[in-house]
Amino acid sequence: MIEGFKEMKRENKNTSSLYQLFIVFCYSIAIIIFIFLNIRDWDFFFKDDERRRTVFLFIGYIILLVLSGALIFKINQIKKKIIELELEKIFLLEENQEYKKHIDQQKIYGTIDGMTGIYNRSFGLSFLDQQIKIAKRDRTDLTVSYLDINDLKIVNDTYGHSAGDALIIAACSILKENLRESDILCRMGGDEFLMILPGCSLEQADLVRKRVIDHLNEFNQKSILPYKLSISIGMAAYSCDADMILEQLINQADANMYYNKRHEKQNKLAIAEEN
Structure with a gap:
């Protein structure tokens, strides 16, 4: 049971990570395309301070967006890890209970006569x-x-x-x-x-x-x-x-x-x- 859970956890982890990386990559590509489509004359754009400030603000916005996406990605990873640990804890508790039950049964069968219920x-x-x-x-x-x-x-x-x-x-x-x-x-x-x-x-x-x-x-x-x-x-x-x-x-x-x-x-x- 535990081995199956670990295999499932690895598959979910890989799938989730690839999916979120793909989302961040799509955001980055979209931002780059937007920049190249809207800013064609870079020399003209940097001629005065106002335009330079606009460029820096825009770059800062992009950096903030990327960092926010990375932070959200990391938070989601932590949440998923917590859920996985809780699930693993539940599975381990169930396995432990089953093991104890098995040991108790072995002790009983090892000392009790099956038909009469008295000691063997x-x-x-x-x-x-x-x-x-x-x-x-x-x-x-x-x-x-x-x-x-x-x-x-x-x-x-x-x-x-x-x-x-x-x-x-x-x-x-x-x-x-x-x-x-x-x-x-x-x-x-x-x-x-x-x-x-x-x-x-x-x-x-x-x-x-x-x-x-x-x-x-x-x-x-x-x-x-x-x-x-x-x-x-x-x-x-x-x-x-x-x-x-x-x-x-x-x-x-x-x-x-x-x-x-x-x-x-x-x-x-x-x-x-x-x-």
Whole structure:
């Protein structure tokens, strides 16, 4: 856009300059022709002071006319330059806004999961790594919860992937409702999520887990869907003494999540057998 504007500006500048020079040239030629047509006997014209004074006044008038034309020409050039600078300023501002918008979009797309609107895996891991360093330095609490939506494959196979996507979005909405401003929820991939709770002990995180389960039960009671939304949750607390690294903390929470998932399935089977 800017290059096109500069090219247009150069063309307009050259055209305008040539046009005004042509006007001044025409004025000069017209004045010279007028002089030669009206003053043929120069010796006679300079015989007395009165005529000499008339010639000097006329020459002065011509000089004044030429200088006035040059001044007008210069003023027009300055005006055009001011207009060009203002236009260029506007174009640069627009380009700057578009560039900032592009950068902001890249930042958003680089940290946000497109489908759910929560943070993606890359941002979540980066945030967790930072929180581990803070917890280690300040010896503060840090707990993570690894979450997995149960039976999502069955929903996808039976009712279609759009139904499965809607279930994932509903799960994210419920999880976000139970987070503090300092907490982070990120999508690890597919139907798996990581909840990062800085300054939160394992006991406090368990209260969050219970609130999530209560909200899930409320959702299922109100829902008219032929399937239920169920989430398995596994938690792990960072230990300063053990000097845990990021992978160890996540793996521990993931293992606890799968243990709870198996335990929940066993309970469901036991209840079904009793009935």
